[in-house]
Amino acid sequence: MKKLFFSVCMLCAALSMNAQMQTSTPSNTSLLVEANGSPHKAKPRANVDGTPYYNDDYCSATLYGADGKPYAAIPARLNLQENLVIFKRGDAELTPSFMVKKIEFGQCDGKKSNAVFESGFPAIGVQNEGSFYQVLDDGKTKFLKYIQIVETATQNNGLNPSAATLTLQRNETFYVYSPAKGMVKVGKSADDLLNALADRRDQVASYISSNKFKLKKEDEMVKVINFYNTL
Numbered sequence: 001m002k003k004l005f006f007s008v009c010m011l012c013a014a015l016s017m018n019a020q021m022q023t024s025t026p027s028n029t030s031l032l033v034e035a036n037g038s039p040h041k042a043k044p045r046a047n048v049d050g051t052p053y054y055n056d057d058y059c060s061a062t063l064y065g066a067d068g069k070p071y072a073a074i075p076a077r078l079n080l081q082e083n084l085v086i087f088k089r090g091d092a093e094l095t096p097s098f099m100v101k102k103i104e105f106g107q108c109d110g111k112k113s114n115a116v117f118e119s120g121f122p123a124i125g126v127q128n129e130g131s132f133y134q135v136l137d138d139g140k141t142k143f144l145k146y147i148q149i150v151e152t153a154t155q156n157n158g159l160n161p162s163a164a165t166l167t168l169q170r171n172e173t174f175y176v177y178s179p180a181k182g183m184v185k186v187g188k189s190a191d192d193l194l195n196a197l198a199d200r201r202d203q204v205a206s207y208i209s210s211n212k213f214k215l216k217k218e219d220e221m222v223k224v225i226n227f228y229n230t231l
Helices: 002-024 029-034 190-196 198-210 218-228
Strands: 059-065 070-079 084-089 092-095 100-105 116-118 133-138 142-155 164-178 182-186
Touching (some): 070 100, 198 218
Antiparallel strands (some): 084 092
C-alpha cells in the first residue's frame, strides 16, 4: 500500500513539474499561436537584378510588438521596398497579424548579425511613422539609416527586346533623432553632422579633427554620434 501511495505521489510530482516547465519555458510558438499571421505570397518577377530584402535568407530574429512584448528565435526577413516583415512557419510564409515595432536580427546565414530595425519615428520625406529605419546608434540621440529600394527598368536588345531588366538599387539616407529635435537629415559631411549636433559643436569638431575623419564612411559617422552621446 505504501509503495502504491509513493508511486502515485511521484507520478503527480512529475506531471506537475512537466506542466511548470511547459508554462515557464520561453518559446517562439507564442507568435504562431497568438499572432498566427496572414499567408504571404511574393509576386513572381522575372529579369530582376537586386533584392528588395535586407537579407534574402530568413534570419533568426526577435520581433517586438507595439506593447514591447518580444517574440524570440523567429525565422524572419524584412522587405525594404514594401516595409513588410515576413516570417516562416515550416514552409509557409506569413506576415504577423500585429504591428511590428522593432526587429533584432541575430543569426543570419550562419553569421552573427547585430542589425536592428525600428519604426515609430516622426514622418519625414516619403517616410511615415510605420517606416523601418536601421538603428546604427541607440543612445539618447539615435543615429538612423533609411534604406529606400529604387526600381530602374532597362530594355534588353537581345532575342526578346520587349523583356526589360528591372534593377533594384539601395538608396541610403541618414538621420539624427532625439525627442527634443525630432528627425534631422544628415549627409556624409562634417558640416551636416556639426549642424545637427550644434549644442556640442566644438567638442564634436575637435573629435572629428583629432581622428582625421573624412566622414565619407558610415562607421566614422557612427563613431561621431557615439562620442556625442557620451557628452
